């Protein structure tokens with residue numbers, strides 16, 4: 001049985017062609033699945049009976065089974081989806097006054113192994129398939145619509161961020177058709193500005209995304225220099241800041257927004273000093289020894305969400321504010337992310353699901369103290 005959640009519209013058209021059906025039938029079917037949330041072909045009343053029979057024999061609309069659903073005191077909802085083989089991934093809905101955001105997972109675990117990330121500590125099991133990525137949105141959107149009693153045409157989710165478990169750009173082949181379904185007017189019709197891929201910096205794939213499906217881009221920076229970033233985000237050893245900033249600049253030529261969002265997780269005593277804030281201002285201006293490429297950006301400071309194995313602490317709020325002020329004085333639009341859903345472990349970096357690690361991450365994950373080069377402002381100038 002082919003799971004139709006795995007097709008973008010062109011894929012579905014090709015599948016329907018294989019059944020001897022024209023493209024407009026695929027459009028009808030696609031709309032039933034994604035706009036109406038239908039999974040039973042028998043209910044798709046404007047499809048010919050013969051087609052419905054053929055579909056029932058060859059295909060299905062199969063969402064991931066929900067293993068658990070939790071609702072936070074602040075209205076955040078977290079779903080745990082069973083993806084088989086002892087693995088489970090998490091998806092989070094974050095209601096806000098003016099919009100609803102869904103945070104979607106792209107892999108069971110993650111192979112990048114960032115020090116401060118709970119998913120990273122769990123290691124990596126496997127890539128999610130397109131159908132498994134889309135399934136998270138399909139289920140959340142249609143459940144929420146029913147629950148909120150939304151009228152036909154109203155939607156519950158108008159913003160999707162690939163910021164759940166996994167490194168989306170290390171699952172590129174499955175990601176792109178999923179993005180296309182999020183954007184397609186016959187499906188979810190989300191604007192490119194409201195679908196965000198967040199990456200730890202897989203440089204070649206940033207370029208491919210630019211060519212194939214440019215959506216909003218967030219880059220997880222976390223450090224203003226290579227030495228510290230090597231320790232926090234091991235992928236930096238492969239794609240250092242110079243390459244990353246150049247890829248960001250190239251992306252901006254087609255990006256739906258005229259800035260890249262840099263995410264920066266505030267770790268007490270590690271990356272949160274005023275001197276490091278100044279270094280960050282220089283980095284994005286292309287005035288640092290790490291990079292001479294200026295990148296138009298916004299910075300999103302994320303208070304670190306602790307978990308026991310990390311051995312790291314959240315920066316105190318005063319230090320976060322002071323860091324933000326230095327960035328703002330340096331002309332960078334800076335926001336401090338409000339922590340949502342932490343009472344149900346749904347906040348950034350707390351998503352853990354269940355991962356049958358095949359990479360031995362827990363053993364490899366170094367707990368050595370993070371070396372911090374003293375970078376006094378005077379020393380730099």
Ligand code: SAH
Nearest residue numbers: 117163166167198199220263304305348349
């Ligand atoms: N792999 C991608 C997307 C998933 S992580 C990436 O790294 O960008 C989504 C965001 O949560 C990233 O910016 C990540 O750095 C941040 N994050 C990870 N662990 C965190 C933690 N413990 N506290 C706060 N933010 C965290």
Ligand code: SF4
Nearest residue numbers: 110112114117120200
């Ligand atoms: Fe993977 Fe992102 Fe977590 Fe790093 S922060 S381990 S890239 S999910």
